[in-house]
Amino acid sequence: MRLCDRDVDDYETKLAYLRSQIIYIETQRARVIDHKIELVSLLSPIRKLPNEILCIIFDFACNQNLLCDSEDKYSAIRVLPALAISAVSFRWRHLALSSSRLWSTLNLKFSVAAIAAEFMLKLKLYLERSGNSPLFLDV
Numbered sequence: 001m002r003l004c005d006r007d008v009d010d011y012e013t014k015l016a017y018l019r020s021q022i023i024y025i026e027t028q029r030a031r032v033i034d035h036k037i038e039l040v041s042l043l044s045p046i047r048k049l050p051n052e053i054l055c056i057i058f059d060f061a062c063n064q065n066l067l068c069d070s071e072d073k074y075s076a077i078r079v080l081p082a083l084a085i086s087a088v089s090f091r092w093r094h095l096a097l098s099s100s101r102l103w104s105t106l107n108l109k110f111s112v113a114a115i116a117a118e119f120m121l122k123l124k125l126y127l128e129r130s131g132n133s134p135l136f137l138d139v
Contacts, residue, residue, distance in 0.1 A: 051091075051095055054095055055095055055099050058081075058082075058096060058099065058102055059101060059102065061085065062081045062082045062085070062101075062102040062103075063105060064105055064106075064107050064138070065082050065105060065106050065107065065126060066079035066080065066107045066109065067080070067106055067107070067109070067119060067122055067126070068109045080122070081102075082096060082102040082126070082129075083122075083125075085102070097129065100129060100131035100133040101130075101133050102129075103127075103129035103130040103131075104131075104133035104135050104136060105135075105136040106123075106135070106136070106137050106138070107137075108137060108138065108139045
């Protein structure tokens, strides 16, 4: 009987070890899959575009940034393209922040009675990032 109990304990120990190995291997597999996705993204054709061409595309995309005091009904990607572009990747962020023109065209929609703090923070951000570029405001 003792031999059977010892065998059961040994098997439990081996099973616990094998379970931990399975978890480790699954984690490593997930890391390799994530790494593969990153490598595939490096081959994306957009990465081959020169910075100058990307900036021209960004200029077209950012012809109007809509700042509203009630933005919950709008998608930030659709209405704030400069902000969305600056959040895509390190390269795009660098390009967006170095191009003050992207931040200088604003369409402001707000009610004077209730200007939200978040609205003012975004407006301040856009004004700071517009730098010395002429501002184009539509109120």
